[in-house]
Amino acid sequence: MRGDPDRLRLPYFPDHAALFVEARALPLSCAVAISPRNSVDDQGTIVAIERTLSIIKPDATERNIVGLIIVRLESAGLQVIAQKRVRWKKKDAKKFYDVHKGQPFYKDLVNFMTSGPIVLQVLEGENAILRNREVMGATNPVDALPGTIRKDFGVNLQRNSVHGSDSEKTAKREIALCFKKSEIVG
């Protein structure tokens, strides 16, 4: 992992402590060969190549700013390896946002996410989960840093233009909910 080059985490087996590898014990070529989804940065540190789920929300498709948002993602080094424009049914949005069930905003969130087309994407890149969250900015556009998608395009907490997975576990779940393996071309 970045910042701790002696201890590597294999990105596709995140829950198995046994799969932590002491890099010191391996020639670099061996360590890289363990997972083709790692890369080495210019300091020689092995960096996790991750995948994350991104959604361009109805407020953005309505304003025809999908392309502007994709430019931000690609400029940050994230590659779109799957993408489709869909209109969710209530059952899709309820399932996707199941974690928020019981929250006061859940019903409005489901209504909003089914109010128009959305663009589902799988993004791939170095530390893609965190990088995408940095590019998106804080959930509420008023709290987001200048230059982030939500600051520049978001309207309010609900109409905040984009969603991105918040962890490796969530990314796996969300990608599996939205895409078949055959639709992801990395």
Ligand code: CMP
């Ligand atoms: P998103 O990243 O898609 O995850 C859940 C969404 O719920 C969030 O972005 C917001 O758009 C929306 N939301 C609405 N109200 C709230 C709230 N009070 N706290 C967090 N998220 C909210």
